[in-house]
Structures are given as structure tokens and as C-alpha cells.
Amino acid sequence: EAGVTQFPSHSVIEKGQTVTLRCDPISGHDNLYWYRRVMGKEIKFLLHFVKESKQDESGMPNNRFLAERTGGTYSTLKVQPAELEDSGVYFCASSQRGRPYEQYFGPGTRLTVT
Amino acid sequence: QKEVEQNSGPLSVPEGAIASLNCTYSDRVSQSFFWYRQYSGKSPELIMSIYSNGDKEDGRFTAQLNKASQYVSLLIRDSQPSDSATYLCAVNLLNQAGTALIFGKGTTLSVSS
Numbered sequence: 127e128a129g130v131t132q133f134p135s136h137s138v139i140e141k142g143q144t145v146t147l148r149c150d151p152i153s154g155h156d157n158l159y160w161y162r163r164v165m166g167k168e169i170k171f172l173l174h175f176v177k178e179s180k181q182d183e184s185g186m187p188n189n190r191f192l193a194e195r196t197g198g199t200y201s202t203l204k205v206q207p208a209e210l211e212d213s214g215v216y217f218c219a220s221s222q223r224g225r226p227y228e229q230y231f232g233p234g235t236r237l238t239v240t
Numbered sequence: 241q242k243e244v245e246q247n248s249g250p251l252s253v254p255e256g257a258i259a260s261l262n263c264t265y266s267d268r269v270s271q272s273f274f275w276y277r278q279y280s281g282k283s284p285e286l287i288m289s290i291y292s293n294g295d296k297e298d299g300r301f302t303a304q305l306n307k308a309s310q311y312v313s314l315l316i317r318d319s320q321p322s323d324s325a326t327y328l329c330a331v332n333l334l335n336q337a338g339t340a341l342i343f344g345k346g347t348t349l350s351v352s353s
Contacts (some may be wrong), residue, residue: 130283159340168244169284169328171340182340217283226339227272227332231283 128152130232132218136194138238144206147235149218150198157181157221158201160193164214172216175201176223210240244266246344249292255353259316263329263344272332273305273312274341279325289313299305318350 131150139145151158159174162164170189173183177198186193190209205212216237219229243266253259261275264314272291276284282352290296290303290312302315312331316323 148301159341161343168345169343171342176339184338221339227274227341227342228286228289230286231276 130218130220130230132216132232132235134235135233136236136238138215138240139208140240141238142207144204145208147203147205147237148215149203149232150199151218151220152230154181154222155220155230156198156223157191157226157229158195159219159221161217161219161231162203162214163217163234164211168215172203205237206239210239213237213239243342244329244331244344246327246347249348250350252352253319253344255319255321255351257288257319257351259319259323259345259349261316261327261329261349261353262311263313264311265329265331265342267331270307270310270331272329273292273303275301275303275312275314276328276330277325278328278346284328287325302346316349319349321353324349324351330343 133148137145155176158175161169163169170186173197174181178195192204215234217234218232221229245264275288277287278284288303290305293305296303300317304313326346328346331346
């Protein structure tokens with residue numbers, strides 16, 4: 127069974143530019159989560175999809191971040207315009223409908239904003 | 241008070257020893273507890289979940305949960321150099337809506353051969 131995949135693995139952009147991160151969850155997993163780890167800090171929750179619906183977006187830092195999950199499959203996280211403090215590793219995780227807490231993580235996208 | 245706290249380490253143990261990793265959490269009514277292992281530059285890997293007080297064993301790993309004292313620990317028996325990684329404690333806090341996990345910063349374990 128393929129795991130959670132994320133693209134790109136690394137992105138370097140300038141302040142003010144736009145970046146879109148992609149996550150493909152494990153096939154059949156209804157729950158999809160985005161998390162972020164800023165250097166020196168713990169992994170923090172951003173938002174949660176159940177299929178194509180946003181279940182919880184309480185962790186989204188501001189309206190420069192937009193997440194979508196069209197068709198309930200893959201998800202994208204767009205940052206526009208990027209700021210220096212957005213740098214970090216963005217993780218995607220997925221879980222089965224009946225076992226939401228057992229979340230399987232992707233390798234992450236390392237975003238560097240210069 | 242931080243919601244999930246771990247000693248950042250590094251925790252150094254010799255090969256074959258028992259490694260003990262600890263985690264405390266702030267929300268007394270938390271229900272779900274997890275240990276993730278993360279190798280440098282890799283994704284966090286779920287290795288243990290525990291939901292009720294007591295011990296849960298899986299191979300060389302044992303998770304221990306004490307809700308009254310609000311701590312959860314992970315014991316690694318017969319530690320191997322391949323166990324060298326950062327171990328993340330994660331909990332689901334009932335005072336937070338949804339099923340998001342709250343993570344500690346992680347404890348770095350180094351097993352020397």
C-alpha cells in the first residue's frame with residue numbers, strides 16, 4: 127500500500143511569491159490533515175478535511191493560506207503571498223474514517239521563503 | 241503551561257539497554273496518545289498508540305499510560321543503533337475540537353554500538 131506522498135519535497139521562493147503544496151493521502155483515507163513544523167518548534171496542526179469538506183481549520187495562521195481537496199482525493203495548500211515566517215516543513219497526514227487519530231504522515235515539503 | 245512536554249534530550253543509551261522516553265500533557269481528559277518515530281529528514285512514523293491506563297507492548301516497544309499523573313512513556317528494550325531517531329509524543333486533547341493531534345517537540349535518542 128502506498129503511503130502519503132507530498133510534492134514538492136523542497137521549495138525555495140522569495141517573499142511575496144506564491145507556492146502550492148500538494149498531498150496525496152493513502153487511498154481510501156477520508157481524513158486528511160495539514161501540519162507545519164517551524165524550526166525549533168513542535169509540529170502544529172493547520173487543518174483537517176473529511177473527504178472534500180473542511181472539518182476544522184482552526185490552525186490556519188491567516189488568510190494567506192488556502193487549502194482545497196477537490197473530489198475528496200488529493201489536497202493542495204497554497205500560500206499567497208508568502209512571508210518569511212511561513213518557512214518550515216509542511217506535513218500532510220491521512221487516516222481512516224473509523225480511526226481518525228491514527229494518522230500516517232507524508233515526508234513533508236520543506237518551504238524556504240527568502 | 242505547554243500542552244505536551246517532552247525532554248528534548250539527547251538521550252544516550254548503549255546498545256542493548258532500555259531507553260525510557262517520557263511525555264506529560266496538560267489536559268486531564270485527553271483520551272488518545274501516540275508515539276511517532278522520526279528519522280532525520282523523514283516523515284514521522286506512527287509506532288505506538290495507547291488509549292487506556294496501563295501498559296501496551298508491541299515487540300521491543302512498550303507504551304505506558306497513567307492518566308491520573310498525566311504522563312505517557314515509551315520504553316524501548318534491547319535498544320539498537322537503528323533506534324536512533326527523534327521520538328514524538330502526540331495526544332488528542334478533548335478541549336480541542338476535532339481529531340487534530342497535539343505534538344511535543346520530541347526527544348532525540350542516540351543508541352551507541
